[in-house]
Amino acid sequence: MADITRRFGLRHLRSAPTAHIRHLRAGKVVHDGPGLSFWYRSLSAALSEIPVDDRELAMSFHARTADFQDVSTQATVTYRISDPVTAAARIDFSIDPDTGAWRGAPVEQLATLLTETAQQHALDVLARTPLAAALVDGVAAVRERIAAGLAAEPRLPATGIEVVxxxxxxxxxxxxxxxxxxTPARELIQQEADRATxxxxxxxVERERTIAENELASQIELARREEQLVDQRGTNTRREAETKAAADGVRTEAEAARKVRLARAEAAAAREIGEARAQAQAAWLEVHGRTDPAVLHALAASRAAENLPRIESLTLSPDVLTGLLAKLGAGGPAPVATGRGER
Structure with missing residues (x-):
């Protein structure tokens, strides 16, 4: 909307670069162009403001497909007023000289024209298209049909409107x-999800089975190694027993051989000792055979005295003493003395 100010009973208009201003006075064009700024009298001025910028027109309408299904279509049409003079001649773009506001609703009028025209072509396309095809390819088909229909609509160029x-x-x-x-798509998606699950x-499960098989194989291998270990331990124990038995046999044989050698040595020693004793006894007997009986009797008495118990007193009879002294003097054998000893 143009900016209008008051000064000294006059009005000053300043428009935007995207607004085309037409100023008529007494039916003649005084100012005509975009982005104008001028003074005028409100009682004699006829002003029109035509927007020349690109405008977006959003539209929504219902249609029925070939299989009698209702659909809603949302579209946007970009348009511009390419001929402001023609548009001002066909549509009322006049503004109030005091406020700058449009006297009517020209933009809404253009929107209605474009919406009804576009809706007519869209309905024509959708009425011949089934619902499934309209949902799949209907957007492109409707867009092309609306664009072609608006481009071929003779009223738009005659009004100075260009569809961008x-x-x-x-x-x-x-x-x-x-x-x-x-629903079918969701079911398919759910089926895919279930299949993936x-x-x-x-x-x-396959991985668990593989893990279980690996564990079982490990257990079997462990059991086999334990069996080998038991067999090896048994073999080692048997070898140890055999070695120990062999060692015991060797030790027993050595002990027996040692005992045999010891017995033989002891027998040889006993034999030699016996022979020595026999030789000593023979020598002793030979010596005693050559010795005087009286000496032998004296030696026997001496040996007997050594082995007899202690005698406190000895009583000799005169007969014994006389005969002993006689024999000692004669060199014959002395009579055996008899006596009684007391402790």
């Missing part, structure tokens, strides 16, 4: 139909 672009945002069915259409579980 057409965009179709979405084509959606009713909520219940949309939920029904989503089952595959993951299968992989987990």
């Amino acid at each position: 672009a057409v965009r179709v945002v979405a084509i959606r069915p009713e909520a219940e139909v949309e939920r029904a259409l989503r 089952y595959e993951r579980r299968a992989v987990a």
Whole structure:
């Protein structure tokens, strides 16, 4: 909207660069162009402000497909007024000389024109398209049809309107139909999710089976090694027993041999001792055979005295003493003395 100020009974208008201003006075054009700034009298001025910038027009309308399903279409049309003079001649863009506000609703009028035109072409396309095809390829088809229809509409150039672009945002069915259409896809997605879950579980079970087999193989290998260990221990124990038995046999044989040698040595020593004793006895007897009986009697008495108990007193009879002295003097054998000893 143009800025209008008052000074000394006059009005001053200052417009934006995107607004085309037409100033007529007494039916003649005084100012005509975008971004103007001028003074005027409000009682004699006829002003029009035509926007020349690109404008976005969002539209939403309902349609029915070939299979009698209601759908809602959301689209956006970008347009601009390419011929402001023609547009001002066909549509009322006049503004109040005092406030600068539009007297009517020219922008809404243009929006209605574009919306109805675009809706007509969109309905024509969707009425020949089934719901499934409309949801899959309907956006491109409707966009192309609306763009082609607006470009071929003769009223738009005659009004000075140029369509810059057409965009179709979405084509959606009713909520219940949309939920029904989503169900197969959701089921497929759920099936894929279940399949992935089952595959993951299968992989987990396979891995657990592999782990269990590895553990079992490890246990079998451990048992086999334990068996080998037991066998080796038994072999070692048997070898140790055999070695110990052999050692005991060798030790026993050595002990027996030692005892045999010892017995033989003892027998030889006893034999030699016996022979020595026999020789000594023979020598002793030979010596005693050559000795005088009286000496032998004296030696016997001496030996007997050595082995007799202690005698406190000895009584000799006169007969014994006389005969002993006679024999000693004659050199014959002395009579045996008899006596009684007391302790």
